[in-house]
Amino acid sequence: MGRQPCCDRVGLKRGPWTIEEDHKLLHFILNNGIQCWRTVPKLAGLQRCGKSCRLRWINYLRPDLKRGALSKAEEDQIIQLHAHLGNRWSKIASYFPGRTDNEIKNHWNTRIKKRLQLLGIDPLTHQPIDKEKYQEEPDDTEKLSTTETYDKRNETENFIENATDISLPNNEYHNMLCENFDVDLWNKSFKTMSSATCYSPSISLETGESINLSTTTESSSNNVAAPAEQDSIQQWMDSIFSCAVNQLEEDLFFLRKYN
DNA sequence: AACACGGTCAACCGCTAAATG
DNA sequence: GCATTTAGCGGTTGACCGTGT
Numbered sequence: 001m002g003r004q005p006c007c008d009r010v011g012l013k014r015g016p017w018t019i020e021e022d023h024k025l026l027h028f029i030l031n032n033g034i035q036c037w038r039t040v041p042k043l044a045g046l047q048r049c050g051k052s053c054r055l056r057w058i059n060y061l062r063p064d065l066k067r068g069a070l071s072k073a074e075e076d077q078i079i080q081l082h083a084h085l086g087n088r089w090s091k092i093a094s095y096f097p098g099r100t101d102n103e104i105k106n107h108w109n110t111r112i113k114k115r116l117q118l119l120g121i122d123p124l125t126h127q128p129i130d131k132e133k134y135q136e137e138p139d140d141t142e143k144l145s146t147t148e149t150y151d152k153r154n155e156t157e158n159f160i161e162n163a164t165d166i167s168l169p170n171n172e173y174h175n176m177l178c179e180n181f182d183v184d185l186w187n188k189s190f191k192t193m194s195s196a197t198c199y200s201p202s203i204s205l206e207t208g209e210s211i212n213l214s215t216t217t218e219s220s221s222n223n224v225a226a227p228a229e230q231d232s233i234q235q236w237m238d239s240i241f242s243c244a245v246n247q248l249e250e251d252l253f254f255l256r257k258y259n
Numbered sequence: 260a261a262c263a264c265g266g267t268c269a270a271c272c273g274c275t276a277a278a279t280g
Numbered sequence: 281g282c283a284t285t286t287a288g289c290g291g292t293t294g295a296c297c298g299t300g301t
Contacts (some may be wrong), residue, residue, distance in 0.1 A: 106268050
């Protein structure tokens with residue numbers, strides 16, 4: 001038995017939120033901030049549980065939420081991230097400022113899943129469905145146990161997280177990126193972030209040499225980011241790294257499989 | 260007009276991990 | 281170290297809406 005529902009206390013309201021409730025919650029949080037969700041409904045004068053308030057804030061009232069449908073580029077990026085992270089929606093959502101995990105999860109379940117199926121791709125494994133049939137009985141060497149799959153996923157995630165240093169020091173990822181640089185992939189990734197571009201899309205190598213990754217965007221005269229640009233750069237780097245790691249993993253997968 | 264059906268998405272449920280006493 | 285509380289997460293549900301018959 002798990003914990004009892006938090007909203008089963010008598011008198012607590014459930015279901016859709018009214019404009020008045022939204023108003024109360026929004027005003028309370030904007031004026032007081034959030035210390036403890038459990039106390040929020042009481043202090044804000046709401047007949048809701050804290051959990052319900054939290055969800056309403058995160059998924060609907062937060063001022064930094066981005067409204068509107070997800071773009072094709074965002075969808076593509078979700079697919080890429082899902083291939084690495086699985087159904088870890090909050091992790092995936094962290095790559096999309098202003099989008100919620102719930103929104104991305106819903107979008108995946110109602111649209112992307114179908115789109116992939118129409119393209120003959122299994123949304124769970126991200127492999128072609130025909131190929132899956134062909135692989136019904138893979139070699140023992142190709143089978144990964146649940147633990148191995150989990151380790152691999154963590155490894156990838158740690159790899160991405162550790163590789164988000166904007167200064168690109170002499171680390172493993174830096175070397176891999178330079179050795180396996182894929183212009184098309186880079187351009188594709190760069191385009192997905194085009195709305196946030198306010199920086200010079202180039203990276204500096206240890207040799208002092210600089211790779212200019214500009215496509216149609218103007219390059220600035222230096223590569224030092226102004227503080228206000230740090231967030232968009234971080235988003236951009238996150239996007240690039242996830243796509244690049246995905247590409248490397250795919251390459252490794254096929255090398256291992258067919259060599 | 261009435262009904263059935265399917266798609267969408269806000270909200271809830273149940274669980275785990277982290278925080279706290 | 282243990283029990284309890286809380287925040288956060290992913291899965292699921294159900295109300296609502298548009299479309300087809």
